[in-house]
Amino acid sequence: MSGYTVGQLAQLAGVTVRALHHYDEIGLLSPGGRTRAGYRRYDDAELDRLQQILFYRELGFPLEEIAAILDDRSVSPTEHLRRQRELIGDRIRKLENLAAAVERAMEARTLGIQLTPEEKFEVFGKDYQEDWEDEAEQRWGDTDAWKQSQQRTAKYTKADWERIKEETDAVNDALVAAFTAGAAPDSPEAMDAAEQHRGHIGLNFYECAPQMHRCLGDMYVADPRFTATYEQLAPGLAGWLRDAIHANADRQEQS
Amino acid sequence: MSGYTVGQLAQLAGVTVRALHHYDEIGLLSPGGRTRAGYRRYDDAELDRLQQILFYRELGFPLEEIAAILDDRSVSPTEHLRRQRELIGDRIRKLENLAAAVERAMEARTLGIQLTPEEKFEVFGKDYQEDWEDEAEQRWGDTDAWKQSQQRTAKYTKADWERIKEETDAVNDALVAAFTAGAAPDSPEAMDAAEQHRGHIGLNFYECAPQMHRCLGDMYVADPRFTATYEQLAPGLAGWLRDAIHANADRQEQS
DNA sequence: CTTGACCCTCACGCGACGTGAGGCCGGAGG
DNA sequence: CCTCCGGCCTCACGTCGCGTGAGGGTCAAG
Numbered sequence: 001m002s003g004y005t006v007g008q009l010a011q012l013a014g015v016t017v018r019a020l021h022h023y024d025e026i027g028l029l030s031p032g033g034r035t036r037a038g039y040r041r042y043d044d045a046e047l048d049r050l051q052q053i054l055f056y057r058e059l060g061f062p063l064e065e066i067a068a069i070l071d072d073r074s075v076s077p078t079e080h081l082r083r084q085r086e087l088i089g090d091r092i093r094k095l096e097n098l099a100a101a102v103e104r105a106m107e108a109r110t111l112g113i114q115l116t117p118e119e120k121f122e123v124f125g126k127d128y129q130e131d132w133e134d135e136a137e138q139r140w141g142d143t144d145a146w147k148q149s150q151q152r153t154a155k156y157t158k159a160d161w162e163r164i165k166e167e168t169d170a171v172n173d174a175l176v177a178a179f180t181a182g183a184a185p186d187s188p189e190a191m192d193a194a195e196q197h198r199g200h201i202g203l204n205f206y207e208c209a210p211q212m213h214r215c216l217g218d219m220y221v222a223d224p225r226f227t228a229t230y231e232q233l234a235p236g237l238a239g240w241l242r243d244a245i246h247a248n249a250d251r252q253e254q255s
Numbered sequence: 256m257s258g259y260t261v262g263q264l265a266q267l268a269g270v271t272v273r274a275l276h277h278y279d280e281i282g283l284l285s286p287g288g289r290t291r292a293g294y295r296r297y298d299d300a301e302l303d304r305l306q307q308i309l310f311y312r313e314l315g316f317p318l319e320e321i322a323a324i325l326d327d328r329s330v331s332p333t334e335h336l337r338r339q340r341e342l343i344g345d346r347i348r349k350l351e352n353l354a355a356a357v358e359r360a361m362e363a364r365t366l367g368i369q370l371t372p373e374e375k376f377e378v379f380g381k382d383y384q385e386d387w388e389d390e391a392e393q394r395w396g397d398t399d400a401w402k403q404s405q406q407r408t409a410k411y412t413k414a415d416w417e418r419i420k421e422e423t424d425a426v427n428d429a430l431v432a433a434f435t436a437g438a439a440p441d442s443p444e445a446m447d448a449a450e451q452h453r454g455h456i457g458l459n460f461y462e463c464a465p466q467m468h469r470c471l472g473d474m475y476v477a478d479p480r481f482t483a484t485y486e487q488l489a490p491g492l493a494g495w496l497r498d499a500i501h502a503n504a505d506r507q508e509q510s
Numbered sequence: 511c512t513t514g515a516c517c518c519t520c521a522c523g524c525g526a527c528g529t530g531a532g533g534c535c536g537g538a539g540g
Numbered sequence: 541c542c543t544c545c546g547g548c549c550t551c552a553c554g555t556c557g558c559g560t561g562a563g564g565g566t567c568a569a570g
Contacts, residue, residue: 007516017517022558037566039517058353063557081357088354092347098313099343102336165487232420262547272548277527292535294548318526 004042006031013050020050028067029053052080059087171200175241176234185243194241194248210249217245259297261286268305275305283322284308307335314342426455430496431489440498449496449503465504472500 010017023029024040029049031040042050049070056066069075075083174193183189198213230238265272278284279295284304286295297305304325311321324330330338429448438444453468485493 005517016559018558018560021519026557035517035566037517038519039566055353055357057557081360084357085354088350088357092350092354095343095347095350098310099340099347102310102339102343105336168487232423260548271528273527273529276550281526290535290548292548293550294535312526 002044003032004047006040006042009042009047009050012047013054015050015054023050023053023063026063026067028063055084059091167200171197172233175237175244178244179234179237179240185240186247190240190244191248191251194244195252197241197245198248210252213245214249217242257299258287259302261295261297264297264302264305267302268309270305270309278305278308278318281318281322283318310339314346422455426452427488430492430499433499434489434492434495440495441502445495445499446503446506449499450507452496452500453503465507468500469504472497 004012006017006020010020020029020040024031029046032043032046033041035041052070053063053066056069057063061069171193174196178187178189178193181189194213194217198210201213201216230241259267261272261275265275275284275295279286284301287298287301288296290296307325308318308321311324312318316324426448429451433442433444433448436444449468453465456468456471485496
């Protein structure tokens, strides 16, 4: 029973009516039909397509290319989503490079160092050459689940936290035991402990797919606050845990 | 002795000659001078300015606005860099929201759930309304300091980690003491403990300005992994610590 | 049956360049 | 010395993704 006028769809999607007209003109997004008065009528299929369009537009794709991407029937919707994740990851990394450049500039300024012209444009130059639209490597972090889980944890009582503490300790003990016993990160014991670790998170905080778990593992060595937590349990544990998590994720994904 | 022709500068910066001509036309970036034949000559000052221009352009600012930003002599170069960091952070968060939307879409698809139209466009709608170019609430994480600190912490020995653990415990004890004694977050005791906390991070991990510290504080309640750490010390501590950090940051910034 | 909020189709404008057209340097080779 | 080639110059028009009216039809409410 759904069906939207241009104005409704525009407001819903946060774009202007003119933009929708434009998309119609160039054949990127045509209404499902028209009323006898000539009014454009969009329905759910168009809504979904518009969502996709806006996504790619946000990432700077030209409309023509977006049409080509979306009209490629050899790509499944799920595959689309995968590619979108990768594109976002690429963009984020690009921005992080920019941030790093800014950081370098700050350091250079405070230290009174003079960067060479090449250094100054390094980040731009590289980005323009490697053409970020490619099928780049997709190691990236699922940074948002945290926010979602905030709602869940907000409801935890003191008792909950105490229970969680016990569980946490148990998990950590298992990790330390495997680690101090000299188990390799890809040994069954290590992987089982890592899986236990993953389950603990999934139960108490947020759903933690193996892929997500990998990111956590990486963060345990990348972020000193986390590194400290694990290094205090046993020096060297942070890196070992990261490797165990990855090994376990490999195993989980094979099935 | 430096000095570049349009072509040289263009290649160095990864832009086209035409773009530089354009920037000259609209007065955004004029060459330092001309040869008697009329050739544009750029030198280091222009190079620096071009770098800034490209930065803001990358983030989607219109050229006119870029000119306004860069010609505002009331903003120091260092302040510029600070703002740039914030802008990058905003952008990254925006992308992370996008990623979250994609993730939701994937989950919805695998679970066969149907999202409401509003949900589908949630991320776009919100972003477009709050207009991220503004001097928006700048609660954001200086996500890059972590990486820098990784280098620092990579060199820490076992002894270092043990020392840090002791310090951590001392800081935490101070926090718990103030908290359980019923001190308000904006009491001197609480703020002093928070300041101690900040100093501890600055000494051992990365430079942690009050502004940055605020972000950490927010994360302690937003991110369950951190929340857990503090809630386990004393239930309610996470939120209290966050408030104390903010109070302390207010105090620090007043001076 | 009017009013006001929506819809339609032209059609021109704009920002940030791309892309020639037509012509002037400048240094390396014949 | 001339010539040739790559690089520079200035118009000036084209493109993309819309914004912004102009001029006019539609529809539900009062």
